[in-house]
Amino acid sequence: MTDRELYERAVEAAANAYAPYSNFHVGAALLLRDGRVVTGANVENASYPLGVCAERAALSRAVAEGVKPGEVEAIGITASPCGGCRQWLLEFRLDRVAFMHEGELLVRTPAELVPDSFEL
Numbered sequence: 001m002t003d004r005e006l007y008e009r010a011v012e013a014a015a016n017a018y019a020p021y022s023n024f025h026v027g028a029a030l031l032l033r034d035g036r037v038v039t040g041a042n043v044e045n046a047s048y049p050l051g052v053c054a055e056r057a058a059l060s061r062a063v064a065e066g067v068k069p070g071e072v073e074a075i076g077i078t079a080s081p082c083g084g085c086r087q088w089l090l091e092f093r094l095d096r097v098a099f100m101h102e103g104e105l106l107v108r109t110p111a112e113l114v115p116d117s118f119e120l
């Protein structure tokens with residue numbers, strides 16, 4: 001699966017976003033190393049800080065299905081990931097992060113997105 005195809009799966013997932021407050025629908029699609037794709041969408045809440053980003057929704061879903069750090073090859077996202085999600089992507093040791101930014105599909109490594117990062 002190409003990064004562009006993975007991004008298209010994220011676009012499809014964005015249709016399921018629950019975003020009544022911002023109306024900013026975000027989708028994410030994880031490509032697992034075994035070829036499976038796990039999607040997520042952002043889920044907002046009336047208590048705003050409790051909302052979950054699409055990337056973390058997808059990663060949480062994958063973990064619930066037994067996925068461990070190192071088992072995710074790439075992610076496609078319909079928007080630039082926030083700082084918190086960048087830290088999550090770093091921890092799960094993805095190879096590539098493909099996201100739409102100003103009309104261009106950018107592909108970065110988690111380390112490029114979180115330089116000089118915090119790690120335990």
Ligand SMILES: [Zn+2]
Pocket residue numbers: 053054055056081082083084085086
């Ligand atoms: Zn985020």
